[in-house]
């Protein structure tokens with residue numbers, strides 16, 4: 001069977017499904033092809049983010065945070081809970097339900113927007129007159145012809161050399177979201193975003209977690225004042241993070257793992273654990289896509305080569321999200337998807353890379369937008385800083401959640417905000433205010449003069465902005 005479309009989107013992760021919906025909204029005839037199936041063999045659109053990434057990890061972070069709150073913090077409110085236990089099976093079932101409802105939500109959105117969905121692996125076969133031919137290996141094989149193609153095939157986990165994932169003892173982020181019982185000892189390789197988030201989940205539930213990080217510094221992409229404060233909080237929680245650890249060999253059996261590594265002092269060490277999560281980054285995915293059939297160029301990392309507007313080396317083929325350069329973030333993929341659909345429709349889609357927020361959903365949360373102090377120093381750019389601690393914020397004290405701070409960095413000449421960095425309660429939500437401010441090119445004085453509701457955590461942003469001009473009121 002052969003079918004013709006204005007646009008074929010390959011991949012239904014946050015980049016692909018959003019691109020497909022936006023293209024359909026703009027009046028195009030759209031197909032979206034995605035290979036993912038759930039454990040019951042049913043279509044599971046939503047990609048890494050929905051199936052084994054953003055959504056399930058946040059579901060487990062919430063469950064484990066609730067448990068930690070009940071265990072360690074309810075007492076200060078006068079609430080006694082008696083014998084507190086965590087039923088891991090129920091927690092995992094809830095997480096699976098959250099994922100399933102998002103899968104179903106995307107299928108509903110496809111129907112609502114008249115996007116034709118195909119559940120199977122898409123491969124380029126050839127360039128045809130006025131478009132491209134894509135074969136879909138689904139229950140019933142189909143051939144699709146599209147005038148324009150959007151490649152949104154995402155990324156895959158990166159394994160350590162000679163250490164394949166078995167998802168029982170050697171876990172990727174996939175297996176790390178499905179551990180059936182809390183392990184006594186859990187090792188994590190890589191103190192990046194996944195290592196910290198998933199390490200936190202299992203530590204909160206009672207595992208003795210050690211994270212081995214190869215680099216000598218902690219979270220080098222994060223403003224170092226924020227990273228230092230976060231590290232202090234993780235140390236206090238008992239999340240062990242060993243920096244400058246060079247992993248040499250990992251021996252894995254059904255009974256557990258032994259990790260041989262050299263520590264930051266050059267000493268040989270070994271760490272034993274019941275399971276290990278390997279979280280050392282992700283790689284762009286074009287497996288099965290057969291990019292050579294249409295002459296699509298990849299870079300040395302295997303990412304599809306694109307220009308600033310997501311045009312590939314082949315006119316008519318676009319690529320977005322994790323499979324191209326830039327941060328591997330769901331909201332970056334979504335924005336590129338919208339922009340590309342609008343460009344195909346002859347509009348002026350735009351993504352502002354300077355105002356893409358980053359969040360690490362640990363406790364305390366870490367969130368930022370714009371440039372860090374170390375980046376500005378490296379670039380030789382002048383700046384002014386204002387900081388405000390959550391300890392001096394009434395709402396944070398009422399919540400009983402005071403570690404952390406907000407840091408605003410502004411241009412000394414124009415006062416335009418260059419970066420905002422937060423570690424503390426609800427940093428993920430607070431950073432949105434900073435994104436809006438920066439998108440509208442606000443100065444720190446603009447924020448300092450806005451009336452924020454009291455008592456709210458948001459007041460820390462106003463106070464940090466006041467502090468840029470050395471006139472914070474509550475600190």
Ligand code: FAD
Nearest residue numbers: 011013015035047048049053054122154321322328329330
């Ligand atoms: P993906 O989501 O990877 O989707 C690609 C889709 O394409 C997949 O469904 C795949 O099956 C399909 N596909 C691939 N090749 C083919 C083919 N040839 N034919 C048909 N289908 C194909 N980001 C955040 O912003 N916030 C978070 O909190 C967050 N948490 C994360 C937690 C974890 C544990 C992980 C692993 C990632 C997390 N991310 C988070 C990153 C986020 O998941 C990715 O940035 C995002 O999913 C990228 O979207 P995408 O559409 O580019 O690709």
Ligand code: NAI
Nearest residue numbers: 190191192193194195213214215279280281282328359360
């Ligand atoms: P990452 O790049 O965030 O962290 C990987 C860490 O592993 C780095 O600190 C790196 O120095 C370290 N490392 C690399 N090789 C090592 C080795 N051999 N031994 C020890 N340490 C080593 O990658 P991660 O955590 O795997 O996540 C992948 C991507 O997924 C992230 O970069 C992010 O884009 C996305 N993500 C986003 C989330 C969010 O937005 N909250 C949550 C989770 C993932």
